Amino acid sequence: MTNDTQTRPQAAVVPDRASARAFVDEHILPHADAYDRQGAIPEELLERIGAAGLWAPFLPPETGGAGLDMVTLGEIHEEVGRGCSSVRSLLTVHTMLAWTLQRWGTAAQREQWGPLLASGGVLGAFCLSEPGAGSDAAGITTTAVPKGDGWVLNGVKKWTTNGQRADLFLVFAKTESSIGAFLVPRDTPGVTVRPLDDMLGTRASMLAEVTLGDVRLGPDALLGPSGFAAGMVLTGTLDLGRYSVAAGSVGIIQACLDASASYASRRMVGGSPISELPLIQAKLSDMVTDVRAARLLLAEAGRLKDVGDSATLMATWIAKYFASTAAVRHASEAVQVHGANGCSPDYPVARYYRDAKVMEIIEGSNEIQRITIAAEAHREGGR
Template sequence: MSTTARIDDLLDLDSLLTPEDKELRQTVRRFGEQRLRPHVAEWFEAGEVPVRELAADLGKLGVLGMHLQGYGCGGSTATAYGVVCQELEAVDSGLRSLVSVQGSLAMFAIYRHGSEEQREQWLPAMATGDVIGCFGLTEPDFGSNPGGMRTTARRDGSDWILNGSKMWITNGSVADVAIVWARAEEGVLGFVVPTDTPGFSAREMTRKLSLRASVTSELHLDDVRLPADAQLPQARGLSGPLACLSEARFGIVFGAVGAARDCLQTTLDYVGSREVFDKPLAGYQITQTKIADMAVELSKAQLLALHLGRLKDEGRIRPEQISVGKLNNVREALKIARECRTLLGANGITLEYPVIRHANNLESVLTYEGTSEVHQLVIGEALTGVSAFR
């Protein structure tokens, strides 16, 4: 029996998936094993990843914007999308981020807040991976507090003029189109910005020790002139970008489980073959207590993800519920990655095994799409009725 089967069998979690979910999971898992896993350690070490090639492959796989309806998108369930995120992040968080930013941030922004013309113009090509998108909200001085953004949009006749900068933007320097949020007299507005527009520039951010198999960039907008129809007409105020963030956070709820599962699978294989004092490391009580605790937390995280998937499919999910999932699952996944590293000993710090790579990546996942502290305050406000953000 494979280690994956043993982990899933602990609580018979497969029984909670539909046959379609299982088939999709197997398809994406096979893609990950054949196309991604043989190269991911090299991409991570080099800090380089072939985004355009991967986007085309992922488009053929049908996972870019798969949870959106029409416009070349699959119209899948939220749970099915979560299963895909889980399998991709089992390989690497940066690869799940590629799909998440494309589908749940850039494409979803156009799908939810855009005009019909914008949807028809951009979404089909983004679904195939021919057009890559990014999502510009975070700024150098405003991460957890996006309402303080300094990027501005002002009218000039029928046009808009955008000025400002955005930071920590996944795919920013390889994107064909950027969704940029800016402050105008009317409040926070969203804009669809082709990246070849004069005045738009992007610089890749280097020297990262996390998410190295992902392109991270800084965007600059210097008198970027856009026609009136570049504005997302259905977005007004911070509720526009925050709705997109909720979509992305949902994928992370599942994705983090994949990273943790891969760490535990690797560790189970390792302790079964590694001999210490003339017997397998798996045969020691302290090893088994660590593995048992990790498996329990992983199973709980999986159950939480599946429950939130069902709520989302029924149209009943609330933002604070997504915060519960993101807070718990990433926090526990990071703990599992660190604990697995202890069982691998010195081997755990090498790229011969995925554990330290997952741990490094999860340090970023813990922070982006809302820090743990932000999610704690979202949950706290839901329970007390009092906002503690200010």
């Protein structure tokens, strides 16, 4: 896709938690189960997200964004995750591309793509995982070989969120000296997209396998440095993705709490609502406690991002680990509260249960998280 339709950036909508919550309650929450069954997000909603200024509100106003801080971005992604993890997943990968462009792109790259990413005129996707490489980014086999003044990419990327719909891919590939990040428009010759359907969770996130066969790119396709410092690009991109997944996990816990509290107050056993049963009360109290704790961990990670403190990397690991494991635990309990109804498609907790499990795997599996957090504990002496 070219930037032929690019226009001067308009004054951006400035979203916040309250406006995001209202948007989710009106446009996402009532339809999330239908999206899950259909395995896709409708174009109408994608356009509404753009009109609400939710695609990349952290981009600067001169690019068409709202200059939003990271704490508020986390709150927005939490609200969207409360409504639908698939929609939040689309925001996540779009955020990863747009932030990386803003942080590492040249002035020409930012001018070409920034306004389109801010408005949603171009939607982004993140291509790192491969059939044989997931959390081990060093194990990727996709290559980027210099040719003339440009590059030739070959390889296969799998589990690409929004791959079925995205207009622009952020592709990580091995170069002679490191791992490079490349901007690859969907319509580039040699790019082939194969949908991946019937996944366990986030079934409407439009996953795809992206094959790159002798994809020829110009010198302006490289995003950021190509040498040793290229690792910083990947680290920063993954950190933003992890932050968004942590936020979405908080949203899942909140959704489980909302659904369980509502159901328990209506479900009668022996003439009384099950909300009066001590074991049900214990489940709800744990949900209340963990959603507040996870929200505080997320806010701390966002605050550290806003002040430019490198400690945000570990804070984000911790927030994502805690929130994702709590989401799985409480989604399971939410199904239990609902009994047989919780196993049916008539109640959203079955979707929360499936979506929550995905959160423990993406953007660094929980096993990798625990190793990383433990290593930091040793380095800091447990402080």
